[in-house]
Amino acid sequence: MSSPAKTFRSPTVSNTPASPATSITDVQDDFQAFQLRPVIRDFKLSAELFASNGDIVLICGRGNQEKQGMLLVSYEISSTTASLAASVRLLKVIKLAKKSVTQLETIPILKIALLLGDGIVSLLDIDSLAEIATVTTNNVTLFSTWYEMDSHSSLPTTPITPTASSISTNPISIPTELRICVATKRRSLVFHRWLPQQRRIEENKDARGSFELIDIPRALALSRERICIGYKKSYFIMNLANGTMITELPFTMAHEPVINCLQDRTQWCVQVDSNTIFLNSNFEPLYENGITWKDIPSAIVQAKPYVLALMNQSIDVCTFNGSQSVPVQQTAHKNTAGIGKCRLWMDARTERIYAATTTDVVLLEPIPVRIQLKNYTGMYRYDLALILIRAVLGISVSSSLDDQSRTNDGHAKGNLNTSIMPKRKTFNDNEQATDQSSSDNSTSREGPKNESRQNNQNLSEIDLWNEYYRVGTMYAFQLFHKQQFDRAFAEFKEFLTDPAEIISLFTTLSANIWLTNSYNEFNTFVKQHQHFSEPNDFIGQKLENAVRELQKYLTESRRIFQTIFRRSPDAWLEVQSIVQNRLILKPVRDLLIIVETSLLKVYLTTNNNTLANALLRNSENCCLPSEVEKELKKHHRRTELVSFYEKQNRHSEALDLITNTDSLSSRENILNYLSKLDTTQLPLVFKYIQPMIKSALDNHNVINRS
Numbered sequence: 001m002s003s004p005a006k007t008f009r010s011p012t013v014s015n016t017p018a019s020p021a022t023s024i025t026d027v028q029d030d031f032q033a034f035q036l037r038p039v040i041r042d043f044k045l046s047a048e049l050f051a052s053n054g055d056i057v058l059i060c061g062r063g064n065q066e067k068q069g070m071l072l073v074s075y076e077i078s079s080t081t082a083s084l085a086a087s088v089r090l091l092k093v094i095k096l097a098k099k100s101v102t103q104l105e106t107i108p109i110l111k112i113a114l115l116l117g118d119g120i121v122s123l124l125d126i127d128s129l130a131e132i133a134t135v136t137t138n139n140v141t142l143f144s145t146w147y148e149m150d151s152h153s154s155l156p157t158t159p160i161t162p163t164a165s166s167i168s169t170n171p172i173s174i175p176t177e178l179r180i181c182v183a184t185k186r187r188s189l190v191f192h193r194w195l196p197q198q199r200r201i202e203e204n205k206d207a208r209g210s211f212e213l214i215d216i217p218r219a220l221a222l223s224r225e226r227i228c229i230g231y232k233k234s235y236f237i238m239n240l241a242n243g244t245m246i247t248e249l250p251f252t253m254a255h256e257p258v259i260n261c262l263q264d265r266t267q268w269c270v271q272v273d274s275n276t277i278f279l280n281s282n283f284e285p286l287y288e289n290g291i292t293w294k295d296i297p298s299a300i301v302q303a304k305p306y307v308l309a310l311m312n313q314s315i316d317v318c319t320f321n322g323s324q325s326v327p328v329q330q331t332a333h334k335n336t337a338g339i340g341k342c343r344l345w346m347d348a349r350t351e352r353i354y355a356a357t358t359t360d361v362v363l364l365e366p367i368p369v370r371i372q373l374k375n376y377t378g379m380y381r382y383d384l385a386l387i388l389i390r391a392v393l394g395i396s397v398s399s400s401l402d403d404q405s406r407t408n409d410g411h412a413k414g415n416l417n418t419s420i421m422p423k424r425k426t427f428n429d430n431e432q433a434t435d436q437s438s439s440d441n442s443t444s445r446e447g448p449k450n451e452s453r454q455n456n457q458n459l460s461e462i463d464l465w466n467e468y469y470r471v472g473t474m475y476a477f478q479l480f481h482k483q484q485f486d487r488a489f490a491e492f493k494e495f496l497t498d499p500a501e502i503i504s505l506f507t508t509l510s511a512n513i514w515l516t517n518s519y520n521e522f523n524t525f526v527k528q529h530q531h532f533s534e535p536n537d538f539i540g541q542k543l544e545n546a547v548r549e550l551q552k553y554l555t556e557s558r559r560i561f562q563t564i565f566r567r568s569p570d571a572w573l574e575v576q577s578i579v580q581n582r583l584i585l586k587p588v589r590d591l592l593i594i595v596e597t598s599l600l601k602v603y604l605t606t607n608n609n610t611l612a613n614a615l616l617r618n619s620e621n622c623c624l625p626s627e628v629e630k631e632l633k634k635h636h637r638r639t640e641l642v643s644f645y646e647k648q649n650r651h652s653e654a655l656d657l658i659t660n661t662d663s664l665s666s667r668e669n670i671l672n673y674l675s676k677l678d679t680t681q682l683p684l685v686f687k688y689i690q691p692m693i694k695s696a697l698d699n700h701n702v703i704n705r706s
Helices: 369-378 384-391 397-401 449-453 461-482 485-496 498-503 516-528 540-567 588-605 609-617 625-634 639-645 653-659 667-674 679-705
Strands: 006-007 020-022 034-041 045-053 054-062 070-077 088-096 103-105 112-117 120-125 130-136 140-146 156-158 172-175 176-182 189-195 200-203 217-223 226-230 233-238 244-249 259-261 267-272 275-280 289-293 299-303 306-310 312-321 325-332 343-346 353-356 361-366 571-576 582-587
Touching: 020 217, 020 653, 034 054, 034 325, 034 353, 045 103, 045 343, 054 103, 054 312, 070 361, 103 140, 112 312, 130 200, 130 353, 140 217, 176 217, 176 461, 217 259, 226 397, 259 299, 289 299, 289 306, 289 312, 299 343, 299 353, 306 343, 306 571, 312 384, 325 384, 369 384, 384 461, 461 485, 461 571, 461 582, 485 540, 498 516, 498 540, 498 588, 540 588, 571 588, 588 609, 588 625, 609 639, 625 639, 667 679
Parallel strands: none
Antiparallel strands: 006 020, 006 289, 006 325, 034 361, 045 054, 054 070, 070 088, 103 112, 112 120, 120 130, 140 176, 156 172, 176 189, 189 200, 217 226, 226 233, 233 244, 259 267, 267 275, 275 289, 299 306, 306 312, 312 325, 343 353, 353 361, 571 582
16 A cells, blocks of 8 residues: 655745655554544435534535435534434425535534525524525635634634533633635635624725736635635735735646645645645744645645545545654545545534545544554554554654653653652662672562553553653564564664663573573563564574674663763663563663673674773773673683773782783783782782792803803
């Protein structure tokens, strides 16, 4: 299946859309953000226009039994009834004295509908469908409306108390003026206003004739100070005050121009070929990027974090955070009437999303995030769960490529409460003398806290951040199991995975000895969850590839932990444990010990002598001494082992190693080492200097006798 959407950079006020900036993979077949629910089936008319006002849906079309005339039908679809099928009720059917109707729009806050038929715009009462007033201008081809809801508006508003059917229980304000702009066949725009309290329409004489239109408009959108006009080959954005053009957005598509109101006239979008550009109330680019679809949609609906597009044979859904889009779902819809006959819209009051054909109306109901996450993780589709979490939190999909996996102070993102996280130590306070890990006895093993929250109807932002790290770490281990090592380690870094559990994947690093507790817990866990274990036959080239990526991960982690340790050596940092199924706290020094010890083991395993020596020479390194000694002995690195003993003040072992190693046992090496010792080491100096003096004297006597 081809990709329905990808991201492109939004044009500036004078530029055409740029080429796509991001390539997107195919639609996720198992991703279900919305489910279709039939509402009205098999109309008794050939429907052409649709609109809604809260629980009321209006359908306008021709009766199947009538050759002439139009019908306007209203249905009530209650949003408070558990059974939707039983709650659909036919309210009214009226016959319109019009040969054709080309536009239908509702203004929910004013409880009116505007209908354009036979070149005349009529205002109808939403309940009775009776005509209230008509716009005096004739030969109208299009209309657009605007009302001001801002508290700082220049237009007055009247506070009202909502009825029981309103979706809000708070007092709201309704505008005392509705602006109406109509386009005529004479290539002119005429402006009117509806005064609800006086129930009359009057023409704005000052605005008449202020625009010289280049063609008959095919799409129209009115805002406070500007108007967007869609022509055959471009969109014009014009200033209402003086009629001058502000910018032009040309396109080459053969389809009609598409302008969609997204959020109660505060946000819009226009279609430029297959690119959707999001605009604010002044018709200026709202986001840095837009969305490029595989086809040209005829309608757009934004239900954050999703954007839905009506195509000829499907409804395509993608996530969109203002900078990046990810296609997630493609749902086929019934379309027997061809392009332009189907509709997709969101009700301004209930935020229901409707899709309609000439014979049916369906609801696109969002599946709750809680249920989606449970479904995806149950299918082991952690990638889908991450797409959803990132979309809801507004995180870019490429965030794992970002250097900032932690905040500036070293903590996890999301302002998580660290006081409720268990603390666990990997090493005792005398870790330099121990070769086993130990845990904080005051902290018992915690179960998956986040799963208990799944019982809640909604997930809070804190819950989502916890899920972000929990699911992300599971995804990283899954990628590792699938041998996608480069991606796995990028995710390990992004999701703050416990390094001790990562090292436990590599038996060659002997985590079973120096990370005993972590190793045992992890291996007990992966025996029950094989899709998190190391790959099968994890040897040879597979192992080499994994070790190469591990080295990159350890190097970057070391840089991060060193920076935090130098600033705050007693800090406790969040790491995500797949065994504990939650974020836990570990001392930054423990994390640095794990990372640097593992890094030394990797250097020695890959014969990277230069980096191994550089790490050992660093006097501030936190490598575990017992493991350093074992590794240097294992790899026969005697010179480095001598230096290690010297730094540990284990001079006797260093000198024994020098004297018992042929390549190191020269008199110069012994004297050079002895010269570094202070007076507290005089017995050791005498122990090694006396044989050398005796040997020198014996040689001298032999020479004299000869």
